[in-house]
Amino acid sequence: MKFFDEAKIEVIAGDGGNGVASFRREKFIPRGGPDGGDGGRGGSIWAIADRNLNTLIDYRYTRIFRAQRGENGRGSDCYGRAGDDLELRVPVGTVFTDLGTEEVFCDLDADGKRALIAKGGHGGLGNLHFKSSTNRAPRQCTQGGEGERREFRLELKVLADIGLLGMPNAGKSTFIRSVSAAKPKVADYPFTTLHPNLGVVRVDHNRSFVIADIPGLIEGAAEGAGLGHQFLRHLQRTKLLLHIVDIAPFDPAVDPLREAKAIVKELRKYDELLYKKPRWLVINKIDLVPDEERKERIATLVKGYGRGVRHFVIAAVNGEGCRDLIFAVMAYLEEQRSHEKTDSSE
Numbered sequence: 001m002k003f004f005d006e007a008k009i010e011v012i013a014g015d016g017g018n019g020v021a022s023f024r025r026e027k028f029i030p031r032g033g034p035d036g037g038d039g040g041r042g043g044s045i046w047a048i049a050d051r052n053l054n055t056l057i058d059y060r061y062t063r064i065f066r067a068q069r070g071e072n073g074r075g076s077d078c079y080g081r082a083g084d085d086l087e088l089r090v091p092v093g094t095v096f097t098d099l100g101t102e103e104v105f106c107d108l109d110a111d112g113k114r115a116l117i118a119k120g121g122h123g124g125l126g127n128l129h130f131k132s133s134t135n136r137a138p139r140q141c142t143q144g145g146e147g148e149r150r151e152f153r154l155e156l157k158v159l160a161d162i163g164l165l166g167m168p169n170a171g172k173s174t175f176i177r178s179v180s181a182a183k184p185k186v187a188d189y190p191f192t193t194l195h196p197n198l199g200v201v202r203v204d205h206n207r208s209f210v211i212a213d214i215p216g217l218i219e220g221a222a223e224g225a226g227l228g229h230q231f232l233r234h235l236q237r238t239k240l241l242l243h244i245v246d247i248a249p250f251d252p253a254v255d256p257l258r259e260a261k262a263i264v265k266e267l268r269k270y271d272e273l274l275y276k277k278p279r280w281l282v283i284n285k286i287d288l289v290p291d292e293e294r295k296e297r298i299a300t301l302v303k304g305y306g307r308g309v310r311h312f313v314i315a316a317v318n319g320e321g322c323r324d325l326i327f328a329v330m331a332y333l334e335e336q337r338s339h340e341k342t343d344s345s346e
Contacts, residue, residue: 004055004056004057004059004060004156005055005056005155005156005158005196005233005234006056006153006154006155006156007056007059007060007063007153007154008063008099008151008152008153008154009059009062009063009064009065009151009152009154010063010064010065010149010150010151010152011045011064011065011066011088011117011118011148011149011150011151011152012045012064012065012066012067012118012147012149013042013043013044013045013067013118013119013120013121013147013148013149014041014042014043014044014066014067014068014069014070014083014120014121014147015042015069015070015120015121015144015145015146015147016039016040016041016042016069016070016120016121016122016123016124016144016145016146016147017038017039017040017041017042017069017070017071017072017073017080017081017123017124017144018039018072018073018124018141018142018143018144019036019037019038019039019072019073019123019124019125019126019127019129019141019142019143019144020036020037020039020072020073020074020075020126020127020141021034021036021126021127021138021139021140021141022034022035022036022037022074022075022076022126022127023035023036023075023137024075024076031136031137033128033131033136033137034126034127034128034130034131034137034138035075035076035077035126035128036073036074036075036126036127036128036141037073037074037075037076037077037078037079037080037126037128038073038079038080038123038124038125038126038129039070039071039072039073039079039080039123039124039126039144040070040071040073040079040080040081040082040083040123041070041082041083041120041121041122041123041144042067042068042069042070042082042083042120042121042122042123042144042145042147043067043068043069043070043082043083043084043085043086043120043147044067044085044086044116044118044119044120044147045065045067045085045086045087045088045116045117045118046085046086046087046088046114046115046116046117047087047088047090047094047096047106047108047114047115047117048087048088048089048090048108048112048113048114049089049090049091049092049093049094049108049109049110049111049112049113049114050089050090050091050092050111050112051091051092051111053089053090053091053092054091055091055156056090056091056094056154056156059088059090059154065086065088066086067083067084067085067086067118067120067147068083068084068086069083069147070082070083070120070121070123070144071083072124072144073123073124073126073141077128079123079126080123082120082123083120085120088117090108090154090156091156092108092109092110092111092113092159093108093109093156093157093158093159093237094107094108094154094155094156094157095107095108095154095155095156095157096108096115096117096152096153096154097152097153097154097155098150098151098152099150099151099152099153100150100151105117105150105152109159109237117150117152118147118148118149118150119147119148120147120148121144121145121146121147121148122144122145123144123145124141124142124143124144124145125141125142126141127139127140127141155233156234157233157234157236157237158196158198158212158234158237159210159237160198160210160211160212160234160237160238161209161210161211161238161239161240161333162201162209162210162211162212162238162239162240162241162242162329162333163211163212163214163234163235163238163240163241163242164176164211164212164213164214164241164242164244165214165235165241165242165243165244165263165267165279166243166244166245166246166263167245167246167259167263168215169246169250170244170245170246170284171244171246171284171285171316171317172213172214172244173197173213174284174316174317175213175244175282175284175314175316175322176197176199176211176213177199177316178316178317178319178322179199179201179211179322179326180199180200180201180202180211181199181200196212196213196214196215196234197212197213198210198211198212198213199211199213201326201329201330203326203327203330207330207334209329209330209333212234212235212238214232214234214235232267232270232271232274235274235277236271236273236274238277239277239278239332239333239336240277240278240279240280240329240332240333241274241277241278241279241280242279242280242282242325242329243260243263243264243279243280243281243282244282244284245259245260245281245282245283245284245301246259246284246285247283247284247285247286247288247289247297247298247301248285248286248288248289256301257300257301257304257305260281260301260304260305261304261305278332279309280309280310280311280312281301281302281305281309281310281311281312282311282312282314282325283298283301283302283311283312283313283314284314284315284316285315285316285317286298286313286314286315286320286321287315287317287318287320294313298311298313312324312325312328
């Protein structure tokens with residue numbers, strides 16, 4: 001199945017049914033009085049987060065969604081039937097943005113969370129509502145209200161604890177294959193990853209976290225180079241970023257430190273909050289560096305990247321150093337979760 005994380009849709013709630021002006025007509029009951037019923041309300045449209053979905057492909061080609069109209073009222077005090085509501089199921093993490101106002105309308109970030117995105121019109125009133133002591137034969141009735149009509153942009157932001165950041169071929173996919181059961185494509189050419197991959201990392205029986213691998217970012221992404229910024233939204237919900245840097249690039253003219261700083265610069269251009277998110281430096285492919293050069297290369301990269309940054313040295317292809325990194329990540333997440341519980345209890 002193809003991965004789609006964006007879509008534009010139009011939702012049209014059902015109109016309310018019209019009320020009716022009617023009078024009771026039965027043998028031996030002259031002037032029976034008004035008996036026109038109300039129209040039924042129009043169907044509303046709801047959005048529901050469903051953990052069993054992982055893509056917006058259902059909304060890629062079907063763009064317009066209409067709810068059922070309410071039935072008109074009838075005589076003999078018969079009310080019209082209400083229109084059926086329409087439910088749109090979307091992956092957990094889907095954000096609805098109103099294209100009219102460019103404001104976030106709802107964020108479905110939990111399984112089963114619901115949001116009313118278009119309300120159905122109210123039913124019209126029949127003439128029995130207008131009878132009184134001075135108006136015994138009312139001929140007034142009202143029309144049903146129009147259902148709401150909106151256009152939305154849907155954006156899927158995957159829910160993950162950890163996000164992987166780095167240049168193409170830095171080894172992100174190899175790392176996620178090494179520490180989880182996910183099997184993203186790995187090859188010796190750039191942009192082998194074309195859509196986000198999620199992997200569950202199990203540290204032990206009851207301790208695990210979700211890690212997200214997105215397509216590589218390159219310098220100039222803000223201007224559309226490479227795959228641009230289109231996948232960075234999937235890192236916005238993460239608690240920690242792992243910036244994976246290839247310390248032994250295939251081209252000797254490539255400077256790992258310069259590439260690492262370029263990624264950080266692009267991150268800041270995209271979103272200041274994402275830039276300020278906790279970020280660790282993960283130096284990969286250490287197995288390709290001669291033993292006598294390792295210490296100096298690592299020190300140069302760490303010093304140039306920024307003082308105080310927490311760093312790890314790994315070789316994702318054979319798992320060297322990955323265990324220590326995973327346990328450190330798990331400890332960090334558990335600490336963050338305990339702080340969140342403490343803050344919520346206060």
